[in-house]
Amino acid sequence: MVDTPLLSLEGVGKSFPNGTVALRGARLTVLPGSVHGLVGANGAGKSTMIKIIAGAHAPTSGTVRWKGEEVVWRDPGAARKAGVATIMQHVPLAPTLTVLENVFLGAPGPWRLPRARRREFDRLLRRVHYEIDPDAEVADLAIGERQMVAILQALAIGANLVVMDEPTASLAEGERQVVFDVVRRLSAQGTAFLYVSHFLDEVLSLTDRVTVLRDGTVVEEGPTAAYDEDRLVQAIVGRDLLAAERRAPAPVAADAPVALAVRNLSSPAGVRDVSFEVRRGEVVGIAGLLGSGRSEILHAVYGADSRARGEVLVDGRPVRRGPRAAVAAGMALVPEDRNAQGIVGAFPIWKNISLPDLASLSSARALPREAAEAERAERAIRDLGIVCPGPEALVTELSGGNAQKVVFGKWLYGGARVFMLDEPTAGVDVGAKADILDLVRRFAAEGGAVLVVSSEFEEILAVATRVLVVREGRIVAERPAHETSEEELLMLANGFGGAHDAA
Known part of the structure; x- marks a missing residue:
């Protein structure tokens, strides 16, 4: 690996007019072809550092060097032109344009010519070993596919460094693996990545080096191999939060009143004859892969899906369709x-x-x-x-x-008595995650009922009393949380194992 840094930040500080100091003497070194992890709690300064690298913010103090030369990028366009591509958590693509049109937005070269664009697009697909319809409209793509379009867009501008901010926050396991494979393949070809993620297992398995920010200051940096999850957590928040995150939920009395009852709920959006109950004091998790219908079930229950048919009852009273009626009935x-x-x-x-x-x-x-x-x-x-x-x-x-x-x-x-949570900790740091999971437990302990959807099966098991496994819009299995595991839930969600109808 080349020793000359591709990007380096030296003593970088950033203060805002309202008095907020976001960075204090921060440092960062990214080598060509490396995958460098950047971690820290929300508010630690990661977003500010990313914006400085992307040219959206100018540092108040310190030096930014690109390929050994000091640079002052006046705007994101200048950084992009230099070879820095930034893929934010909410992928900023043009939804009404096609995949092909998005990939070459702002890209240099003769890409206005249709044949040239098609040839280059095919070449980019071969580089990443990925297939996608160039004529598909981006608005119709799944989140994972949009992430890949953003990566292709970065390659089209000839990026030497790709900054990825929470790239897998809303992806299922299979889609995460696709992103990991592409990052590894491109880094082996010489493209460097700055990988920002709250998923510490991803950082540990994917990156070469890691930098930890806390309160605007770099508190640790070094080869990723020198870290495990416990050490990273303690560096990020200064205390051990894993035990708090994984605390088992309290049991629910068998005769606890039913707060939410769902009967024969179906929708063209992908919900198929779903029935279940949630009792007061209970947290019920919905586990499923991306595209399984898990979020669609939540929105149908809440009345946000006007095409849904079936019955929803709160405290035994039917709820009319629509979010206003849901709120009036005590649903959130x-x-x-x-x-x-x-x-x-x-x-x-x-x-x-x-x-x-x-x-x-x-x-x-x-x-x-x-x-x-x-x-x-x-x-x-x-x-x-x-x-x-x-x-x-x-x-x-x-x-x-x-x-x-x-x-x-x-x-x-x-007056909310039933909480429905869709990916409640997506894109938050380990400290905030522990706080949010504790909020869920507290609400249930005070007599509320909670229905929670999460891509992280470990998170569901940390707070749920029961788990409903969803596949193709149906509940295919039900498990007491203390009697199952992440491995079994994954098998059931994929259609393997001894699934049984929960309805």
Whole structure:
């Protein structure tokens, strides 16, 4: 491997006009052809470092060197032109364009000519050993396929360094392996990667070196082989959180009242004759591979799928179709895409917290009382440990884990009795993950009922009392959480093993 760094950050600091200090004397060295891991808690400074590397932020102090030369990129276009491609967690593709059109957006070369584009596209596919329809519209692709389009787009501009921010946060295991294989193959060809992930097992298995950020400072760096998961966790948060994450849930009384009952629920979206119950104090996990229908079941239960048919009852009372009726009945949905569906980014924390229960915080249920809204927000910040300057802060200014806590806070103080959680810890760090899982346990312990979908079977087993396994829109098996394992759930989700009808 070449010893001359491809990218180096030396003593880099970043302060913002509001007084926030995001980076303090940070350093980073990425070698050509290497896969370098960057880990840290939400708010540690990872996003700021990525934005400096991508040219979106200028450092307040320190030096950035690219191929040995000091650089000051004025905008992302300059970094991109130099050979830095950044793939963010929410893949920024043009949904109405085809795969082919997206791959060559902004790419240099004679790619406006249809034949040249097709030839180059075929060459890129051979490089990554992947097949995808060039004429497919990106809006119709699965998340994993969009991730691959973004990688192809990076190759089309001739990127020497690909920065990947949480690339597998919403991917199933099979799709993750596809991404891993491509990263390994391209790094062997000389492309370097800066791999940012909260999945520490990925970092340990995929990267050559790792850098750990905490509170804007690099606290550790070295060859990945020198680390295990426990050491990484302790470096990230300064304390051991694995035991907290994996704490077994409390048992639920057999005669506990049924909070949520679902009967014969079906939908053209991929839900097929689904029936189950969730009792008060119970956390029921839905385990399935991407495309199994797990999230579709959640949205059908909540009434967000207008085509769904079947019966949903809360505390024995039928719930009319539609999210408004669901909320009125005491149901709350924490969606997978919190930015698009869970928060209003232009609103401060206090407005987001009060949104679902605004009527009860208003005079005559019509005139909002800002003092009452602010008081609730202060309570949520205190109860949930939301790290922020105060209730006036915009949710978009928060780290992923703290933004997710705001989404939880919206529902905790109103009439919600049934929580439905879709990938509640996607894209958050290990510290915030432990906090969120503890929130789930607390809500159930106080008599709430929880239905949770997660790509991480380990996470389901950490909080669930029962697990429903979903395949092709059906519940194919049911297991008590303490009597199963990640391996068995994976087998059942893939259609192997002794699955039995749970309905």
